[in-house]
Amino acid sequence: MAFPTHLRLFEMGARDGLQNEPGAVIDTAIKIELINRLSECGLRHIEAASFVSPKWVPQMGDAAAVMNGINRKAGVTYSALTPNLQGLEGAIAAGADEVAVFGAASEAFTQKNINCSISESLERFAPVIERAQACNIRVRGYVSTVMGCPYEGETDPAQVAAVSRELLDMGCYEISLGDTIGTGTPLKAKQMLEAVSKQVPIEKLAAHFHDTYGQALANLYAVIEEGIAVIDASVAGLGGCPYAKGASGNVATEDVLYMLNGLGIDTGVDLEKLAQTGHWITAQLGRTSGSKVALAIGCQ
């Protein structure tokens, strides 16, 4: 077993995180400052906005203002979620470096979330991916519910593999595997990854694990052992769990980074700065950081 020497952290806090924080809509200026602080920590991949209809997700109604307001740091990729062509045009106009589409491995989840089948959802993405490629913009594919579904229970790894393969074939450069409800455990994570990596080369896969049941780091360690070298995480664990009140969602980037540092895996990210950024943003939200590392280090 050899760990990768380098691993890419994909920072989710400013979009996935803030969008799922219970409570108030966050000021555009706060979002901009968060993204700027994150890039100063050495993060090179930051999900910055979501170009969805503000009718459905009012928290993200300022996507263009956010994208236009940030200091573009050289070498940093600022990505945006684009569920449809209208969103894609908005993201392109705002100068997104990369966009993303969001699918799921569970039929019930897809039906409840976007009122169509998995295969219909993929059809909807096709023109988005085509248009992005025509503009030379890379597209990332998310697959959610890869280790369990709030409506169906268990997820069949073969189904995760099939959806991931379709997104790859449609042109996504990378597939991020989301344990949306955080019910995965290390062996399940390995088995899921084994099934998916038969369809998609492991270097095109990312792990996006939630910490709802406290399992995220153990699961990440298990898939790093298998060769995963891209991890999605959210500073301070921003983003709650919509399926269990008071429970956690995204794994905290600080906690992942602490583990990676201990494994001797380079990420280029400054842990101390990141922990303080997490303290800063959670102070804005009126709560304490969801990162255990940040709590142990303390607020400076």
Added chain:
Amino acid sequence: MAFPTHLRLFEMGARDGLQNEPGAVIDTAIKIELINRLSECGLRHIEAASFVSPKWVPQMGDAAAVMNGINRKAGVTYSALTPNLQGLEGAIAAGADEVAVFGAASEAFTQKNINCSISESLERFAPVIERAQACNIRVRGYVSTVMGCPYEGETDPAQVAAVSRELLDMGCYEISLGDTIGTGTPLKAKQMLEAVSKQVPIEKLAAHFHDTYGQALANLYAVIEEGIAVIDASVAGLGGCPYAKGASGNVATEDVLYMLNGLGIDTGVDLEKLAQTGHWITAQLGRTSGSKVALAIGCQ
């Protein structure tokens, strides 16, 4: 790699946990009810009391009353911490099934904690272990600071191995390896275990990892891969961290159990009942459970 089919959970909440909870002294009746509830969850090894001078640890001044008050469930081992002969006599009089002595792998930690060297501390344990053995009472040995020390920083795995070996040779039936400040990461845990298991057979070792930096489950997974089959944990994560205010100490038994269930490893413990026990005791303490699994399951 084959996981063990069965693993023994050693429940720390009622002693190690409650003793380190910030704030008030807990009523004896609450301690007794907690221990009784824990045994009803299927836990077969419960640390119930500490026979130390109430001058130093007033929270544990009711050790004899606790031991005498609990319902002794058949098949359950109720253990007590006994730092000296006086404590041992108290534990024996109160009917402890098993006792424990508490050492450390760091000279600085031992000096600050009990004002002597490691080798002097081991000399003090010798008569305790001898007398316990004469009474046919098994002695467990704890080694703290196995992956880091609050005063010295890094801990040399060779030092952990040496202290563990001495405790074994003195008559301890099992050595519990404590990551007291929770700074360990999976690779460090494996390397530490590798050094220790050259001196002490792995089936006589237990992992006692703290979750201060969120790493406990990943570290436990890493050592389970190496063959560890005894884990110390604390319901609801009872017990804070004396070295970082607001940070966690003991890993929550519920979170460990959830992972073990996912790995197909049998413990005989009922997760749902355990999570509710954690909600109950933390409600007595006026806070929410420190177990992410318990928060995700909710309070019923």
